[in-house]
Amino acid sequence: MVGPARPQFVLFGSSIVQLGFFQEGWAADLSHYYARKADVFMRGYSGWNSRQAREVVEQVFPMDDPVKPSLVIVYFGGNDSVLYDPDVPSSHVPLDEYVQNMRIIATHLQSLSETTRLIFLTAPPVNEEQMKEVLG
Template identity: 35%
Template sequence: MTTEMSFAQGYVQANSYIPYDQILLFGDSITQFSEYQGRGFAFSPQLQDDYVRKLDVLNRGFSGYTSSQGLNVLPQFFPPPYVAKVRMMHVPLDKYRENLKAIIQHPVVRRGGTKVVLLTPPPVNEYQLTAFDLSKGVTPLSRSANNTKLYADACREVGQSLNVAIADIWSAFMKEAGWVDGQPIAGSKNVPENSKLASLLVDGLHFTGDGYKVMYNEVLRAIRESYPDEAPEKQPVHFPPYQLAEDA
């Protein structure tokens, strides 16, 4: 939790009271549901606490959207530079490498000097997905562990080619699951079910609190490594601490 002591250590001066800069989280259902606290740890609220009185954290997750649909709505909600200078953008790859590049290079993103943190898609667990898909009347499986890895690899390659920060959620989850490169992909029905991977996913796709904690740690690692000045501990708070605040 943020402490009063940290507030008192540095703050934006009175003549600098301007709208807060922003962290914009953009993605699909994994982004949208990162607000939900009913499963324990929640990514978005924790990020909001880290940056309280420093930056505004906005959730623009659109459950069920593909990257094509996300690209279409992006200009409708992305803040113009005169409203806010957006510091970070959450762009998980959903479908097409070309769409991902288009989102990162979109004029509304580039014009504000946005610092992008690109999140790879996480792995899936086919064992859990079977029940989830059947409950929605979807057969065969909507996603496979092996195919998801291909998209994670492509996402990583796009980030490297465009020189943006990468939060490798796929690798972070697989590390938690004890998977080692070269082994059959954990989460595939071609191998026994991995209980640790299952503990990170509610339904084989969406995250438990433990899963969001892994995501949070990886995102903060990417910020501190690629944009150290944007780390929460480096941000001054807005407005003075109560000991120095003036009465009306």
């Protein structure tokens, strides 16, 4: 006998999400804690920034999908916040663009369903002066 569908939790982010299932990471803990209560899905993309996430959010979370997630946990920002160097390709995204990208992602996710809940994780603070000293 098949019971009602379990809630879906979707983890959407960069390597913090992708690697969260390895070696007893935070996503593995979440999945273990909600075993038999919810299905936990990983949509983690190592190296990605908020710009790349904004470009695919509608494909990852299509409006016409009949099953809507109950919870979406979003983490982007670590790659966005790398120090900008005009001579080196990087995943850096300027702060104002990052904020706009996250608003677009949030708006899309909120429009999926009135019952979909969102949690946004943020990148930890960075001491830029200390980073400049370390990097020379």
